[in-house]
Amino acid sequence: MRQPALTSTSSFLALASHATDARNWQMRQLFADDAQRFPKLTVDAAGLFLDYSKNRLDGRTVELLLDLARERGVERLRDAMFAGEKINLTEQRAVLHTALRMPRGKSLVVDGQDIGRDVHAVLDQIKDFTDRVRSGAWLGYTGKPITDVINIGIGGSDLGPKMAVLALRSYSHPRLKMHFVSNVDGHDMDAALAQVNPETTLFIVASKTFTTAETMLNADTARHWFLQSATEADLPRHFVAVSTNKQAVSAFGIDTANMFPFWDWVGGRYSVWSAIGLSLALAVGFGYFNDFLAGAHAMDEHFRTAPLEQNMPVLLAMVGFWNRQFLDAGSLSIAPYHQDLSRFPAYLQQLDMESNGKRVTRGGAAVDTPTCPVVWGECGTNAQHAYFQLLHQGTDVTPMDFIATLRATHDLAGHHDALLANCFAQSEAFMKGKTAEEARADLQALNLSAAEIEALLPHKVFPGNRPSNTILMDQLTPSALGALIALYEHKTFVQGAIWDVNSFDQWGVELGKVLAKNIQAELTGSVQPERHDSSTNGLIVMAKAAQHL
16 A cells, blocks of 8 residues: 655654754753653663663654654554565565564464474574584584684675674684675685685585675685685585575585575575574574574564554664654764674664665655665774764764663673763763853863963864664673664664665665676676776776786
8 A cells, every 4th residue: 555655644744843843952951851851761672771862852752753653554564574464565575584583383374384384494404503513523524623614695694694793702612713705805705715724614605596696706716715625525514505596506516405595585684583694503502593583582572562652663763763854864873882793883784774775665656755864883982082073073963872781791890881981971972062161161170361261162062962872781692682683673664664665675786786797797808898988988998907917
């Protein structure tokens, strides 16, 4: 059913009217006026805590935002997703990454297939394989146990497992070292191969179709490197596949018994829960991998059942929509105050921007509002010494998500208190800023002259009133990480429903791939580039000339 234009809905119009006043609110004053603001604008779910009180909104704003969520059919579309309806309209597919983390014994039948049974059959396969590798029972061609694993994939087949393996570093097997190769740039593969021994290295080739251009070029390079030391008969001991293309997998030299399938209802950026997470299961063990799935399932159940007023993904999404639509926030900065989450901002870039970076609605009409913001970020406290200057005093307002743990998984004295102090101080500073009067008092305390104070004063003022959320968990455990990822998945889903875009296709990714095939033929063959614009033709000519130097 075609949705009416977002800006024509009654709830949007009510929000727009409300926003004319809200744009002028000062968060300092909102906190001063309501001693209960913090408990009113916080929520717990699945082991996570969300504080969204440091946003330029009040209780009435939240009510109006939730009215919009209801009018845009968020609950109806959510229920359709969980039921296995084909809500990915352009590809006529169900969207069932949530089924990948359903507990054993829970049934979901879609198109005659028992999804739960299929999922757990693959999980059993993953458990058996990872147990053998981790225990040392799986041996390489010279009888040595595996010490290094190289995951070859791209996009969701790389970003998800790479992020998660790093995030759960403290749970990793002491013998196994994980490497990830995604870039078609040979420097990526060269750097990985320089660190490993073919006798003790296991390669995971992650490509659903086993035809992904970048992945297969890297896989072929790894195969050639391996065969310089071994024979084709040795390939099955050192290469496994995450794919559904048995014929291509077998032709490559991989035993199809070591092919781990997944399904077309698993989108790449939602696939870490599937066999794409094989490298994570190898790193942390199947027990912790199962905890990772359970944490995500707990967030799924919260999202599916909690009323909107206490629904963490819905609240996070609607606050983000408010900042994007009515405060003109064109980007969102992710600041995890945990070094092991250093790849989490990059992971969210794909999740959010590939999902909701769309300009047409599900019905094919042009959207009439801004959609997905640019997502970017870096770990605190490094970020504070890199770009926080712009966020504090620059001309654009950039909302932030601070993410932290209450307890560390290390025992180094003093570090975690310093980390949390910085995290909480930065969120307070973004909210409060520093007035001219406060800056003047600070300068006067330094016994500066009146002239010096007046010269420095404009540089010492911080406007504040910059919105942020803070997400806390007890520790970065497998369960907590699963819940955190699922929180952002569902946030992305809700915002897609508000904008009425299909969050589960990515046709924009395909255009560059098609053009690249033509240009590669021109770079490697005798065809002269003539079909492009003068810039592209000129660049191709320069590259061809450089190959002959």
